Amino acid sequence: MNPILVVDDDPGFRKLLETILVGEGYPVETAAKVAEARRMCAAKPYSLVVSDLKLPDGDGLDVQKWFAEHAPKTPFVLITGFGTVSTAVDAMKRGALDYLEKPLRSPDELRRIVRRAMALNAGSESVLEEVEPAAGEPAGLCGAMVARDQHMLHILGLLQKVAPTPATVLLLGESGVGKEVIARCLHANSRRAAKPFVAVNCAALAPSLIESELFGHERGSFTGATDRHSGVFERADGGTLFLDEIGELDAALQAKLLRVLQERVFERVGGGKAVEVDVRVVAATNQDLSRAVQGGRFRADLYFRLSTFPIEIPPLRQRPADIDALAELFLGRAARRFEKPDLRLSDEARYALRAHAWPGNVRELENAMERAAILADATVMPEHLPFAGASTTLTQGAGPLNMRDLERRAIDEALQRHDGNRTHAARELGISLRTLQYRLKEYGLG
Known part of the structure; x- marks a missing residue:
């Protein structure tokens, strides 16, 4: 194994990272x-480079540029101090794997990034490319999901614990929050990562075909069945099966699914031979399944079997700290696709997004950034956003909001979310504590 290179002029922080990594066996x-x-890099290859942004004779971006030219396949991670997240996002646009913030919130942050870097070196993430993401669903976030909000950071901690296990996971949340992205993340970080990941939307299948799609059918089992067909359970054998919109299954299919989950055995439609599979099931729904159980629309035993490890994903409006980071990610991706490398978000657009x-949810944000990338020449302004001028978004009372109104509202809401903690609010808003204190005085929000 090639070593990991840590570049930092702070001996204490450098030693901290070294201790964590050596403790993991690197x-x-x-x-x-x-x-x-x-x-050092000219003399030998490295598995990963972790570099501070501020260095005595330059900065981490100089190190990244050198690697982009001389060792482009080496994963690179930038270390940033408070208030320099935008620089780190720019580094990610130019190919950095991820970034760490000082002070380090948890050793698990570093461990997660290093595991992903090692997976990239081993080529294991290529398995994920075999399955196309759903239309509009963010892709490529597995192993490096953009999460700055405390709720999502907690969810990432849960994913880290449950991913290596065979436990069935139930993902709950509104449409567009990224349930399939999380399912892919579970698969990529599981012991099944080298096996198939198969996704099926139960609500998108015709009632007459869903049983065949799940379990397969034998030749001649119904009109048009000219050949034997393998269902998604067989195709996912050894890997992970993602069953989206699980609440749409009818009662008969719920009973058959329960049997598969309990016994790992099923029969194809029109067949009598038992087929054994080893599949890890991740289910998802935007419905309240506990209420559906009470109303008799969903089997209680299946609900309890599916909810071995439930994870509720909050909507984007409840995790505003993620909005800037996701917007930057999606805008950077669209900018590369449309050959606009210098495209950036204006402060006015950031306030409008918040x-x-x-x-x-996330799906809407990605689409909004793609539209903005098409319309904007160099800087994305509020008028480039699809909801610009909408009364439900940019107006308050009878009159339109100006930039001061938007900024004041953003600060006020951030303080409310953090129970008045100014340090946490400033971190979420992406501004320094001094700037926040100045704005509080200016707007009379003391």
Whole structure:
């Protein structure tokens, strides 16, 4: 195994990262300057480079540029201090794997990033490319899901614990929150990562075909069945099966699904031979299944079997700290596709994004950034957003909101979400504590 290179001029933080990585069994080498890092990298290959942004003879972006030119396949992670997240996002647009913030919130942040880097080196993430994401669903986030909100960071911690196990997982949340992205993340970080990931939307299948799609059918079992067909359970054998909109299954199919989950055995439509499979099931729904059980629309025994490990994903409007990071990610992806490498978000657009209710959640945000990338020349402004001028978003009372109104509202709501904690509110807003204190005085929000 090639060593990991840590580049940081702070000996204490450098030693902290080294201790964590060595404790995980990784060989580590360290450097304190850009020139030193370049000399070391010219002499040998590294599995991963973790570099501070601020260095005595340059910055981490210089290190990243060197690697992009001389060792482009080496994963790169940037370390940033408070208030420099936008720089880290720019680095990710240019190919950085991820970034860490000082102070390190948890050693698990570093461990997660390193595991993903090692998976990239081993080529294991290529398995995920075999399954196309659903239309509009964010892709490529497995192993590096964009999460800055405390609720989502907690969910990532849960995913880290449950992913290596065979436990059935039930994902709950509104449409568009990213349930399939999380299912893919579970698969990519499981012991089944080298096996298939198969996704099926139960609500999108015709009632007459859904049983065949799930369990397969034998030749001649019904009109048009000219050949034997393997269902998604067989195709996912050894891997992960993602059953989206599980609440749409009728009672008969619920009973058959329960049997498969309990015994790992089923019969194809029109067949009598038992077929055994080893499949990890991840189910998802935007319905309240507990209420559906009470109303007799969903089997209680199936509900309890599916909800071995339930995870509720909050809507985007309840995790505003993620909006900026996701918007940057999606805008950068669209900018590359449309050959507009210098495209950026204006502060006015950021405020408008935070003020929007996002009924379509992450999927709506991705579509909004793609539209903005098409319309904007160099800077995305509020008028480039699809909801610009909507009364439900950018107006308050009878009159339109100006930029001061939007900023005041964003600050007020951030403080409410963090129970008045100014440090946490400033972090969410992406501004310094001093700037926040100045704005509080200016707007009379003390």
